[in-house]
Amino acid sequence: MTDIHVALRNLLLADANVTDIVGTRIYPMKMPLDSPLPTLTIHRISNPIDHLTDTASPRFQISVWSEDYAQAQQLRDAVIDCLNRYKGVQDGINIKQIIYLEAVDIFEEQTSIHHIPTDFRVIHLR
Numbered sequence: 336m337t338d339i340h341v342a343l344r345n346l347l348l349a350d351a352n353v354t355d356i357v358g359t360r361i362y363p364m365k366m367p368l369d370s371p372l373p374t375l376t377i378h379r380i381s382n383p384i385d386h387l388t389d390t391a392s393p394r395f396q397i398s399v400w401s402e403d404y405a406q407a408q409q410l411r412d413a414v415i416d417c418l419n420r421y422k423g424v425q426d427g428i429n430i431k432q433i434i435y436l437e438a439v440d441i442f443e444e445q446t447s448i449h450h451i452p453t454d455f456r457v458i459h460l461r
Contacts, residue, residue: 339457340377342425343395343418347375352413356406366400372448373401373410380454384461390431392458399451404442407449411438418455429460 344361347353353375360366360374380394397414401407419435438453 338426338428339391339393339395339459340379342428342430343377343397343457346421346425347397347414347417350413350417353410353417356410356413373399373403373406375399375410375414389461390458391461392456394436395455395457397453397455399449399453401449402447404440404449407440407451411451411453414453431458431460433457 340363344363347361348359357373357375360370362370362374362376364376364378366374366376376398378396378398380396382391382393384391397418399407399410399414401410415435415438418433421430421433423430434456436454436456438451441450441452442448443450
């Protein structure tokens, strides 16, 4: 995991509304095959860098996975409430702002799992 991945994971782990649902089941990129649900995965989609201001503004997708749609929605809302508009220093990274962008509801037919990819822009100093 990159440092910003760790910072995002630790922000989520520090939020009781998130951990009451997933515990510590927050994984980079993909969840282990044997992971119980619900769970979260963190994936960096892009990583634009402004070399003049030495800032990065990567787009991250926090994916919600659950067998229950209402629970998936509750977890999505907890993730948004935790991260949206966050400003501060986490794990040594100066985060200027985290901005919620969008979320999409997906139902995985073959596994009967609800998946809600939830996207954020994370502006931070490098």
